[in-house]
Amino acid sequence: MTRPPVQPDRKASASDSGDTGGARSRTGQSRSAPAGSNRHVDSIVRDRISSPERSVTAIDSPTVKNHRALTGDRNLGARLSWVSTPVCGPYDVIIAPRFVGLCGTDIQIFRGALRPLANILGHEGVGVVAEVGEFVEEWSPGDPVVFNPVNPSDPDEILGYSFDGLFQEKFLIRNVRTMNWLIRSVPGDMLSPVGALIEPIATAIYSQDLVNRSSNGHVAVVVGDGPVALINSIVLRLNGFNTVLMVHGRSPRYRWAVDGGYFDGEDVILGQGNVAERIIKRLGDELVDVVIVCTPGEVAEQALKDALIYLKPDGIINLVSAATPSVVSLEGRDLDTTAIRHRNCCGYPSSGYFERIETPDGKSVRVTSQRGTSASHLNASIELLGGRSSDFDALVTDVVDLADAPALISSAVAWSFGRPKSGEAEGGRPMKAVIELNKGEF
Ligand SMILES: [Zn+2]
Numbered sequence: 534m535t536r537p538p539v540q541p542d543r544k545a546s547a548s549d550s551g552d553t554g555g556a557r558s559r560t561g562q563s564r565s566a567p568a569g570s571n572r573h574v575d576s577i578v579r580d581r582i583s584s585p586e587r588s589v590t591a592i593d594s595p596t597v598k599n600h601r602a603l604t605g606d607r608n609l610g611a612r613l614s615w616v617s618t619p620v621c622g623p624y625d626v627i628i629a630p631r632f633v634g635l636c637g638t639d640i641q642i643f644r645g646a647l648r649p650l651a652n653i654l655g656h657e658g659v660g661v662v663a664e665v666g667e668f669v670e671e672w673s674p675g676d677p678v679v680f681n682p683v684n685p686s687d688p689d690e691i692l693g694y695s696f697d698g699l700f701q702e703k704f705l706i707r708n709v710r711t712m713n714w715l716i717r718s719v720p721g722d723m724l725s726p727v728g729a730l731i732e733p734i735a736t737a738i739y740s741q742d743l744v745n746r747s748s749n750g751h752v753a754v755v756v757g758d759g760p761v762a763l764i765n766s767i768v769l770r771l772n773g774f775n776t777v778l779m780v781h782g783r784s785p786r787y788r789w790a791v792d793g794g795y796f797d798g799e800d801v802i803l804g805q806g807n808v809a810e811r812i813i814k815r816l817g818d819e820l821v822d823v824v825i826v827c828t829p830g831e832v833a834e835q836a837l838k839d840a841l842i843y844l845k846p847d848g849i850i851n852l853v854s855a856a857t858p859s860v861v862s863l864e865g866r867d868l869d870t871t872a873i874r875h876r877n878c879c880g881y882p883s884s885g886y887f888e889r890i891e892t893p894d895g896k897s898v899r900v901t902s903q904r905g906t907s908a909s910h911l912n913a914s915i916e917l918l919g920g921r922s923s924d925f926d927a928l929v930t931d932v933v934d935l936a937d938a939p940a941l942i943s944s945a946v947a948w949s950f951g952r953p954k955s956g957e958a959e960g961g962r963p964m965k966a967v968i969e970l971n972k973g974e975f
Pocket residue numbers: 636637638656657
């Protein structure tokens with residue numbers, strides 16, 4: 534085992550090097566510490582709490598293995614901590630995550646705008662099967678996998694949100710047969726930074742799927758200037774949308790999309806003031822068939838209100854990002870976006886669910902939203918990435934080691950507040966950042 538770069542103290546390092554694997558208990562129960570040792574542990578706990586550099590989770594006994602994880606930090610952001618590595622039971626598998634994307638949702642959580650149950654985030658990733666229990670037949674050590682974060686039978690069971698996620702070196706799947714929705718095989722060449730895009734691309738394909746079921750339009754607007762907006766714009770164009778505009782936020786981040794050739798300069802519209810007027814003018818008085826909203830949740834309501842003006846009758850709005858708060862107030866009615874989001878989960882129902890609403894000027898449009906992806910969306914994403922990875926490669930602007938992730942996250946949080954750290958140029962803002970784990974190990 535290579536020596537990890539952070540060593541909480543000599544005690545932890547002693548257990549690390551002394552662990553041969555033979556001390557693990559098959560039942561998953563760690564041996565209890567001898568009586569009388571509590572006082573010592575207490576003093577270590579006090580020590581750790583009083584020292585911000587150290588992690589409370591690093592406490593261990595010589596029989597417990599540890600691995601590194603990014604855990605939530607009270608002062609917003611993340612920190613590198615030691616956590617106990619679970620034991621792989623007879624029906625379990627342990628995955629070693631390799632490349633895990635930092636998603637807009639993660640950044641919203643790190644900056645305190647969302648409060649999930651999980652303390653370890655990370656839901657967009659690829660990894661390698663590291664260990665399998667003796668009764669597991671479906672998986673073997675070394676198998677490359679991609680994670681599918683949402684349980685199709687329970688849309689509230691979400692990797693890296695309702696339970697701990699992939700920003701850690703070891704990830705246990707207990708009773709893998711009952712959790713078979715969580716991982717899928719991928720070709721070995723997807724164990725690369727771009728593999729972290731499989732899930733976000735699959736969600737854009739899901740989005741397109743919903744649109745294709747009920748529209749034959751060709752004019753679309755994506756609201757947002759981050760990776761999800763860009764991925765959606767690529768997928769829309771591949772599906773015959775010959776006019777795609779982008780509505781961007783306050784920061785000059787949209788320049789990245791223009792400089793990278795994803796959008797013509799005249800097709801990016803400032804998302805402030807009279808957005809609808811600018812869009813309609815740009816389209817020569819034409820209206821829009823489809824709007825994909827990929828903004829931070831706080832601005833989803835305004836994006837929706839704007840879209841009601843520039844959409845065609847019977848047009849579609851897909852709220853890819855969850856609005857916060859979830860209920861948005863429109864003229865004459867409230868709309869519970871979470872309820873709509875729950876109606877389309879992981880590809881079901883295949884016809885798609887749309888909520889029809891009337892605009893103040895008497896136009897009828899449809900609002901939809903989605904959660905998760907289906908197996909066929911993931912397969913289509915892998916196929917798309919296999920054939921056109923150059924379209925997507927450039928979106929991954931930063932690949933950092935787990936140890937460097939806290940700094941990257943604190944910078945991403947600062948950017949999301951619109952307050953870049955001093956000395957950081959706007960061009961330095963990551964588009965898609967991917968965290969690399971277990972380098973050289975798996
Ligand atoms: Zn995500």
